[in-house]
Each structure stands twice: as structure tokens, then as C-alpha cells.
Amino acid sequence: RAAAFATGKVVIEEEDLEDPLWELEMALLQSDVEMQVAEEILETIREKLIGETRKQVQSTGQLVSEALHDALYEVISVGQFDFDQRIAEADKPVTLIFTGINGVGKTTTIAKLARYFEKQGYSTVLANGDTYRAGANEQIREHAEALGKKLIAHEQGGDPAAVIYDGVEYAEAHDIDIVLGDTAGRLHTSNDLMAQLEKIDRVVGPDLTLFVDEAVAGQDAVERARQFNDAAAIDGAILTKADADSNGGAAISIAYVTGKPILFLGVGQGYDHIEKFDPERMVERLLGEDE
Amino acid sequence: MVLDNLGSSLRGSLDKLRGKSRLDEDDVQEIVKEIQRSLLSADVDVSLVMDLSDSIKTRALEEEPPGGTSARDHVLKIVYEELVGLIGESTEIPLESQTIMLAGLQGSGKTTTSAKMAWWFSKKGLRPAVIQTDTFRPGAYDQAKQMCERAEVDFYGDPDCDDPVQIARDGLEATEDADVHIVDTAGRHALEDDLIAEIEEIEGVVQPDLNLLVLDAAIGQGAKEQAQQFDESIGIGGVVITKLDGTAKGGGALTAVNETDSSIAFLGMGETVQDIERFEPNGFISRLLGMGDLKQLSERV
Ligand SMILES: Nc1nc2c(ncn2[C@@H]2O[C@H](COP(=O)(O)OP(=O)(O)OP(=O)(O)O)[C@@H](O)[C@H]2O)c(=O)[nH]1
Ligand SMILES: Nc1nc2c(ncn2[C@@H]2O[C@H](COP(=O)(O)OP(=O)(O)OP(=O)(O)O)[C@@H](O)[C@H]2O)c(=O)[nH]1
Ligand SMILES: [Mg+2]
Numbered sequence: 326r327a328a329a330f331a332t333g334k335v336v337i338e339e340e341d342l343e344d345p346l347w348e349l350e351m352a353l354l355q356s357d358v359e360m361q362v363a364e365e366i367l368e369t370i371r372e373k374l375i376g377e378t379r380k381q382v383q384s385t386g387q388l389v390s391e392a393l394h395d396a397l398y399e400v401i402s403v404g405q406f407d408f409d410q411r412i413a414e415a416d417k418p419v420t421l422i423f424t425g426i427n428g429v430g431k432t433t434t435i436a437k438l439a440r441y442f443e444k445q446g447y448s449t450v451l452a453n454g455d456t457y458r459a460g461a462n463e464q465i466r467e468h469a470e471a472l473g474k475k476l477i478a479h480e481q482g483g484d485p486a487a488v489i490y491d492g493v494e495y496a497e498a499h500d501i502d503i504v505l506g507d508t509a510g511r512l513h514t515s516n517d518l519m520a521q522l523e524k525i526d527r528v529v530g531p532d533l534t535l536f537v538d539e540a541v542a543g544q545d546a547v548e549r550a551r552q553f554n555d556a557a558a559i560d561g562a563i564l565t566k567a568d569a570d571s572n573g574g575a576a577i578s579i580a581y582v583t584g585k586p587i588l589f590l591g592v593g594q595g596y597d598h599i600e601k602f603d604p605e606r607m608v609e610r611l612l613g614e615d616e
Numbered sequence: 617m618v619l620d621n622l623g624s625s626l627r628g629s630l631d632k633l634r635g636k637s638r639l640d641e642d643d644v645q646e647i648v649k650e651i652q653r654s655l656l657s658a659d660v661d662v663s664l665v666m667d668l669s670d671s672i673k674t675r676a677l678e679e680e681p682p683g684g685t686s687a688r689d690h691v692l693k694i695v696y697e698e699l700v701g702l703i704g705e706s707t708e709i710p711l712e713s714q715t716i717m718l719a720g721l722q723g724s725g726k727t728t729t730s731a732k733m734a735w736w737f738s739k740k741g742l743r744p745a746v747i748q749t750d751t752f753r754p755g756a757y758d759q760a761k762q763m764c765e766r767a768e769v770d771f772y773g774d775p776d777c778d779d780p781v782q783i784a785r786d787g788l789e790a791t792e793d794a795d796v797h798i799v800d801t802a803g804r805h806a807l808e809d810d811l812i813a814e815i816e817e818i819e820g821v822v823q824p825d826l827n828l829l830v831l832d833a834a835i836g837q838g839a840k841e842q843a844q845q846f847d848e849s850i851g852i853g854g855v856v857i858t859k860l861d862g863t864a865k866g867g868g869a870l871t872a873v874n875e876t877d878s879s880i881a882f883l884g885m886g887e888t889v890q891d892i893e894r895f896e897p898n899g900f901i902s903r904l905l906g907m908g909d910l911k912q913l914s915e916r917v
């Protein structure tokens with residue numbers, strides 16, 4: 326160590342990292358990053374830093390923070406693609422299906438995206454694949470009317486795949502650009518409902534399957550993202566209710582286990598309350614650098 | 617999966633103590649760490665977990681295990697007692713006339729829970745009515761109405777009125793004959809000042825005997841701030857945890873109970889009106905820690 330001092334550099338040893346890494350783990354958990362995911366991220370940092378040298382002017386804590394920033398960015402920016410370009414280049418009609426747990430905001434997000442696409446000059450049709458929940462038809466119908474969009478819906482109890490399929494046929498017959506297919510909320514522990522989701526995926530063959538979850542979700546985000554991705558492979562995720570929450574660690578958890586990008590953030594209940602997801606900003610938010 | 621592993625690693629480190637009758641500092645440290653992991657992966661608030669594990673540690677080291685008790689059972693008993701001390705018994709719900717208001721975040725399960733609770737009261741021989749004051753969410757009126765039809769209970773709502781306070785007032789009058797009034801409210805979160813002011817106003821008119829905070833079992837660390845805000849605005853007398861039919865452990869409810877000095881009233885276990893249970897501490901604690909029946913053990917010790 327003395328030799329290192331002579332050159333103005335210090336070699337980082339395992340025990341130097343213990344405290345800063347413990348503090349970071351607590352900070353990540355405080356931000357709702359799932360525990361196993363947090364530990365794996367910290368493990369990469371540990372491996373990277375042990376044996377590295379630091380300048381005497383830098384503290385180990387500082388180095389660890391920088392490494393964490395990079396590691397989080399790497400996780401959270403996984404698979405990012407240009408969503409608008411993907412839509413622009415796709416053969417029309419483009420079919421988007423929204424999946425996720427009960428009450429996370431799928432239907433509201435569809436309404437917001439109908440507005441989003443309209444601003445870009447695309448026509449949309451909504452198809453209500455939620456033939457289960459009380460009031461589901463009335464809810465999406467009200468949105469469709471407020472937005473001036475056509476809604477395809479069947480009776481309650483009908484086959485969800487058939488409704489979305491009808492939506493695609495309607496779009497083809499009427500030259501509509503984008504089909505927004507809703508699905509009923511479900512928990513990943515319900516085998517029947519997850520099998521139904523697989524069927525919808527198979528029958529409709531969507532261009533993009535978007536997994537919706539909420540920013541207020543905690544540790545469970547990992548489990549459900551994994552299982553939804555297994556049932557109907559997702560192309561990206563949307564994180565709602567970011568306005569309710571200052572953490573957003575669920576974004577890390579979801580990106581980490583699915584390897585798929587977060588595409589949008591829902592930031593309120595209004596139709597314009599949707600933002601493109603910005604990985605850098607999310608990292609800053611997680612590290613408390615934006616306040 | 618991950619969580620079950622944690623449960624089993626806790627079981628593992630406790631099993632190591634099986635033969636021992638005295639605990640040294642290292643043993644305790646190891647167990648406390650596993651308990652921390654279990655609670656943190658159950659979404660219990662980080663600082664609450666630290667407080668809890670501190671008291672568990674102190675007690676495990678200081679208290680003399682009762683004669684014939686293994687170190688392992690002694691620690692488990694302490695853990696159980698600390699958690700029971702925090703969670704307490706189920707919120708008292710008298711089987712008599714009363715008004716209950718539900719509040720909580722968007723999509724947490726309030727509307728479903730109001731119909732479920734009405735169903736529960738009707739099975740107890742009371743006459744409940746649900747009043748839907750959500751004028752914001754599209755289809756909220758139809759949703760509540762349909763759920764109440766399924767529960768075969770009285771319902772009041774007014775799809776043409778956009779003033780929740782007015783609906784609450786009219787609804788209480790229109791359902792005067794009912795014994796139990798359950799008032800559903802629109803979803804809102806702690807940072808929405810106008811909506812927080814709105815629910816304070818509804819509360820002023822309704823004058824509920826009990827306000828319940830409806831929390832999704834999967835809510836993360838945000839539970840603390842939400843619970844604080846709702847408690848400050850309307851006073852929270854109990855918590856309902858929904859979507860417990862999933863894999864989330866519901867640790868956010870523990871945080872909320874701690875913040876609001878209240879208790880847990882009901883559990884939601886599915887989407888139909890029958891999927892409701894009264895809270896029972898032992899089962900919940902076992903779920904939090906990913907372990908079996910701790911009450912039995914604690915009583916044995
Ligand atoms: N604050 C906030 N609320 C949101 C956001 N997105 C949706 N919500 C609200 O969350 C609640 C549930 O939204 P829905 O769109 O019905 O959710 P869903 O996933 O379709 O629900 P199910 O169909 O029942 O599974 C509604 O009250 C929405 O207004 C958001 O970004 N911020
Ligand atoms: N699996 C399961 N789903 C539930 C449970 N409780 C509610 N849900 C579902 O969760 C979603 C949201 O429930 P709601 O009752 O509409 O929630 P809310 O709090 O009234 O929502 P807002 O009025 O928009 O704030 C719906 O899809 C419900 O069917 C539960 O215990 N288990
Ligand atoms: Mg929906």
C-alpha cells in the first residue's frame with residue numbers, strides 16, 4: 326500500500342468495497358430494484374473494481390457510484406430501439422397487443438397511444454380483448470368516443486383472440502394504420518389465463534407485444550415480467566404511474582429479466598400523460614442525481 | 617422462485633442452529649441477515665426492516681431462552697412476536713350499522729373490494745349498499761354496478777353527475793335503508809394535491825366510521841409515502857391488501873400499518889366478489905418470511 330501511496334494511487338481491495346456496496350444495495354432496494362437483480366449488478370461492480378487503482382483524490386465511494394451509474398445504464402438501456410421508426414417502417418396495419426397484471430394501466434395506455442399516434446398522422450382502431458372484467462367494455466368505449474376512434478368489442482364472456490382478430494380485419498378493410506389490442510388484466514399465477522394469453526398471441530400474431538407494469542411495483546416486478554414474457558414474448562415494456570412514484574426501480578428489474586427495452590412512461594391519467602422513456606434520465610432519477 | 621429461495625435460506629440458517637442451545641453473536645448476525653433479506657424481498661420498508669432486525673438481534677442476544685428451548689426456536693419465537701407486535705390483530709369490523717370509505721392508488725382494487733366487502737357483510741346477515749363516487753374513471757359507474765349485481769347488493773351511483781361530493785350525499789340518502797354503507801372513491805396518489813383535497817371533502821360529507829386504505833400486494837417502497845399522505849388527509853383505520861392470489865408478499869401493507877398505526881382488515885384473493893378473506897396475522901407472517909406456521913411454534917415455546 327505504501328508503494329501505491331508514493332505514486333499517488335491506491336489499490337482497491339475487497340474490504341474497501343464492503344461498506345459502499347452495502348450502502349448501494351440498500352439504496353437500490355429503497356428504489357424498488359429487485360434484490361437478486363441489485364445483487365447481480367453490484368457483483369459486476371465489485372469484480373470490476375477490485376484490484377483497480379484509484380487516484381488519491383477520489384474516494385472509493387465516488388468510484389463505486391460512477392461504476393453503478395454505468396452498470397445501471399447498461400441494464401436499463403438494453404434493447405432500446407426507435408419506436409417511431411419501427412412503426413413507420415412496418416407493414417400496415419400494425420398490430421400492438423398490451424399485456425399485464427390487473428389494474429396497471431393497460432386500457433388507459435392504449436387510449437394515450439391512440440392520441441400519440443393520431444398526432445403522428447396515423448389512424449387507429451381499438452379492439453377490446455378484455456371480455457372478462459366488469460365495466461371493461463364501457464370503459465374502453467368511453468375512451469374511444471372521447472378520442473373519436475372506432476372500437477371493436479364483443480359481448481362479455483366472448484373470445485378475446487377473436488375480438489382482436491376482428492380488429493385486424495377491420496383495419497385491413499378500412500385502411501387503418503394501427504390496431505391497439507387490449508387484454509384483460511391477469512396474474513401470472515393463473516395458469517388458465519396465461520394459457521389464454523398464449524392463445525391470443527398465437528392467433529393474432531401481433532407485430533409488437535407490449536408489457537405494461539406500474540412504476541410503483543416492488544420486488545414482484547421481476548417475477549411477473551419473466552412470466553408474461555414466457556407466455557407471450559414481449560417486445561418492450563411501458564411503465565405507468567411514474568407520477569406517483571419517485572423510485573422506478575421496477576424499470577431496472579423488468580429490463581434486466583426480459584432484456585427488452587422500456588419504451589414509454591405513463592405520467593398521469595390524461596391522454597397526453599405519456600412520455601418516451603429516456604434511460605439516462607431514469608438512471609439519474611434512480612441515483613437521485615436529478616434532484 | 618427467488619422468494620422461495622429466500623425462505624429456504626432462512627430455514628437453512630435456522631436449521632444450522634437446531635442442535636444448539638446458546639447463541640453467539642455470529643449466529644444471531646447470520647439469522648438477522650436472512651430475516652432482513654426475507655422482509656426486504658417482501659417489499660417491507662427498508663428502514664422498518666432495519667428497526668425490526670435491530671430489536672430481534674438485541675432480544676435474541678439478551679433474552680434467556682426458556683428452559684429446554686433450542687436456540688432456533690427461541691429466535692423464531694422472537695421474530696414472530698416482533699412481527700405480531702407490529703401487525704397486531706385484524707381490524708375490528710363490528711357486525712352493525714356503519715359507514716366505510718375506501719381510498720387508495722389508481723388501480724389498487726377499491727371498486728372490486730367494495731363489492732367484495734358488501735358481499736361479505738350480506739353473508740353476515742347485514743344489508744350493505746355500495747356508493748360509487750368515482751366520476752373520473754371511464755366506465756367506473758358500470759363496473760361498480762355490475763360488480764354489485766354479482767354480489768347481489770344495493771348500489772348507488774349517478775353517471776350524469778360529475779361531483780363526487782354530491783353523489784356521496786345523495787347516495788347516503790338514497791340507500792338510507794341499508795345497514796352498512798360502503799363508499800368507493802376514485803383512485804389517487806399522494807402527490808395529486810387536488811385529488812387529495814377532493815377526498816378530504818368527500819370524507820367530510822360521508823363522515824365514515826372507518827377509512828380503509830386499499831393497497832396492491834405488489835406495491836414497493838412507495839407504500840410508506842402513500843400511507844402517510846392518506847392517513848394525514850382522512851385518517852386510515854385499516855388496510856386492505858389485494859391481489860394476494862399472485863406472488864407478491866404484501867410487505868407494503870406492513871409498512872402502511874406501521875405508518876398509520878392501524879391494522880389489516882381484509883385480503884383480496886381474486887377477481888370475483890367471493891374472493892375476500894378477513895385478515896389473519898399468522899398466515900400473513902408466514903407468507904412474508906416464506907415459512908410455515910410460526911404461531912404454533914411460538915405457542916409451543
Ligand atoms: N396516476 C396515474 N394513473 C394512471 C396511469 N395510467 C393509468 N392510470 C390509472 O390507473 C387505473 C387503472 O387503469 P386501467 O387502464 O383501467 O388499467 P388496466 O391495466 O387496463 O386494468 P384492468 O383492465 O382492470 O387489468 C385508472 O384509474 C387509470 O386512470 C398513470 O400513468 N398515472
Ligand atoms: N387477481 C386479482 N385481481 C384483483 C383483485 N382485486 C382487484 N383486482 C383486479 O384489479 C383491477 C383493478 O381493480 P379495481 O377494483 O378496478 O381497482 P380500483 O382501485 O377501483 O381502480 P381505480 O378506480 O381506477 O383507481 C381489476 O382488473 C380487478 O379485477 C384481487 O384480489 N385479485
Ligand atoms: Mg383494462
Ligand SMILES: [Mg+2]
Pocket residue numbers: 726727728750753756801802803
Ligand atoms: Mg375504482
